[in-house]
Amino acid sequence: MTRIPDAVAVASLDTHRLIVAVPNKGPAEVSCNLPRPVAASVLRQLADSLDSPAGRCDTALATGRPCPVHDAPTSPRGITSPSRALLDDAQGVGEAAARGIRKAQRPAGLDALLGYVAASMADEEQAAEEPPALTADDVRDALAFNADDRDQVLATLRDVLLDTTATRAPEQALAAARILLTAHARQLAALVEAEHNATQSRWGLNRSTRGLLTGYSNARRTIRTYADRLADEQALAEGAANEQVEP
Incomplete structure (x- = not known):
């Protein structure tokens, strides 16, 4: 019962x-x-x-x-x-x-x-x-959002610094720095290339301009190499982090 x-x-x-x-x-x-x-x-x-x-x-x-x-x-x-x-x-x-x-x-x-x-x-x-952490994708999304700004990297840096709601560990801050500096370096390389093209279009390639144009080319190559190195380091860091998360 x-x-x-x-x-x-x-x-x-x-x-x-x-x-x-x-x-x-x-x-x-x-x-x-x-x-x-x-x-x-x-x-x-x-x-x-x-x-x-x-x-x-x-x-x-x-x-x-x-x-x-x-x-x-x-x-x-x-x-x-x-x-x-x-x-x-x-x-x-x-x-x-x-x-x-x-x-x-x-x-x-x-x-x-x-x-x-x-x-x-x-x-x-x-x-x-606990607020969400700042991720690399957040920084990339901010760059994409500011793509039409007069200075895309400067506007994105402003937004990242003003976002006090997201936590930042040293690794996350380093990732944000790599991404922003990579974009800034490529921005500088594009400016150097534009100056190179403008000089060559105006004065042509001759004895007087050869050294100047060569200097522009070397500067552009150096800046691009720096940007590529930062991008590679960030890709390796994200790959290592993903391997730790996966079972």
């Missing part, structure tokens, strides 16, 4: 701030309209109270010091006052009842379960509050 419970309690977030349901089988369910750090603190306090030794009241647990009522010394000459005796008797009955409740109703591993739920809620809150 199926056991019928003595009472059924119905709770909702309209009347409760935190509801923890621990079925006999299956995972626990947590409903909460408290801030996650507050809920995690409440669950930790509940786990600590279930694990606390018998004979310690809430005041002693909260302060870490002897309770001025429950742990007060006896009166002079070792004689306990009637009020103190009644208090001790009540405390003893309460402790015995608490021990019986813990033994009879506490599911196995409940303290560990509550601790796990509290820690997971705190981790989720921290992960939700």
